[in-house]
Amino acid sequence: MWPVLLSISLVLGIWFRWRYKNRRLLEIAKKMPGPPALPLFGNALKFMCQPEEFVRVLTELIRDYGDVLRFWLAADLNVVVSNPDDIKLLLTNNKTSNKGPQYKYMADVIGGGILSGSGIAWRKHRKIATPNYGKRAIESYNDIFNKEVDWLVDKFKSLCKSQEIDIYKYIVQCTSYTVCQTLMGLSKEETMGLPHLQNLIDNSPTLYNIVFDRMTKWYLQIDPIFWLTKSSQQQKQFKQQMTDLSTTVLKLRMKKLADLDDKLYLMNTIEDSLKNTQLSVIDRFILSNELDSKELIDETFTVFTSSQEASAKISSFLLLMMAFHPTCQEKLYAEIVDVLGSEDKPITDDDLKQMPYLEMAFKEVLRLFPIGAMMQRTINEDIAISSYTIPAGSSLVVPVYHIHRDPRFWEDPDSFDPERFTQENIKKRPTYCYIPFSLGPMDCLGRYFGAKLIKTIVVKILQKFKATSNNHYKNLRVIISISATSLDGFHLNLTPREVE
Secondary structure (H helix, E strand, O other): OHHHHHHHHHHHHHHHHHHHHOHHHHHHHHOOOOOOOEOOOEOHHHHOOOHHHHHHHHHHHHHHHOOEEEEEEOOEEEEEEOOHHHHHHHHOOHHHOEEOHHHHHHHHHHOOOOOOOOHHHHHHHHHHHHHHHOHHHHHHOHHHHHHHHHHHHHHHHHOOOOOOEEHHHHHHHHHHHHHHHOOOOOOHHHHHOOOOHHHHHHHHHHHHHHHHHHHHOHHHHOHHHHHOOHHHHHHHHHHHHHHHHHHHHHHHHHHHHHOOOOHHHHOOOOOOOHHHHHOOHHHHHHHHOOOOHHHHHHHHHHHHHHHHHHHHHHHHHHHHHHHHOHHHHHHHHHHHHHHHOOOOOOOOHHHHHOOHHHHHHHHHHHHHOOOOOOEEEEOOOOEEOOOOEEOOOOEEEEOHHHHOOOOOOOOOOOOOOHHHHOHHHHOOOOHHHOOOOOOHHHOOOOHHHHHHHHHHHHHHHHHHEEEEOOOOHHHOOEEEEOEEEEOOOOEEEEEEOOOO
16 A cells, blocks of 8 residues: 555655646646646546547647647647748747757667758758759759659559559569669669668568657657657567668768768869769768767768658559549650650659649648658747747647638648649638648658659659549548558559550
């Protein structure tokens, strides 16, 4: 009996001490609307739900409490902001230049690098990597983009015409090989020889599911409990395979760099010279001497997984939307034929610039299925927004998925309609109700790389195949697992087009 009473007294003592220490935070939080919170747990129990229910739970909170609401994940205060003007102010403010505490669970896997980190080290690493995501560098990737997508098209040609396939499984193979040969600087042969490559390609979605579960389920944030789960063992195995792959990549690039002359000149990024394209992101990390061995391993895998998985998912969603909306597909196909004809030839930047409907369809897919479905930032100092003050020590949450489907800004918001992105329609909406790549200094580094790769994939596939589905858009089940994704995969049929 005494041990139980002692434990309860200890917990209560810690709780009251925390409340006294954070009394100012609590006082400001009281002024904001939000659901009633339980002692110790806060609102964490509300998020103990199936993945497909998470979207509904947050939707109901925003509906019930408005553009600014607060909820507690145990002792962490989260402030959800949905007003576009407030979002612009917050995401471009240096008081929100650190990612929120929930990113810790991503950093546990891939380190605090250019995807999951923030602060001084993050800024240095991002600056080092930036040249390889610029327009000049992306133009130099053109041959590899086309060759790998041609391989993908040939793979689809070899499949049975009547076979329903999950296209993501094939597209992610293509994007993975493309990333290895561009951003990572490997040859095709070196890529195919990487240890565990196929396992990492296949299991990346599972890893993101584990990370998101830890972000949203309070009990999995208690390490001893997480260590007892199957997910912990999967994560541990994944990290070991990730280390093996990254170590191999680094050895290959160090050997290549040892044979290069004039390495320091190649690191000169003041001018966007053609020579800069000779260096991969991994080369830049090595030559900078800014990263220790663990950071090099973490950033190498970050470059891989942040580019291949996102590009494959958006490509798959875009093709799935074309299958669900045949009128849109035929309009896009007519545009493709008008620019390219039916002949096989490499797709260039100039070709893509002549496809405005492709650009609108791409933007609509990013609206409905954003890669960064939610963003969290740490508030370093009090910030006054339109209706409240967000206190230092809390976390800002920007519900991108929900803002992109807010009926105040989007008519029939859950429907797929590329015409939303005509210049005329864009002018009718607040600018910052659409933020697929975030805003400010922490925006998406790979947006141009991903956009070109995705468009190349979609154009080459639709040039040769008609996409159809046995399902219907109304039955699509979308979940948030870091990014928005399809719970049931990306199943469709590809029928070769008859060339007239």
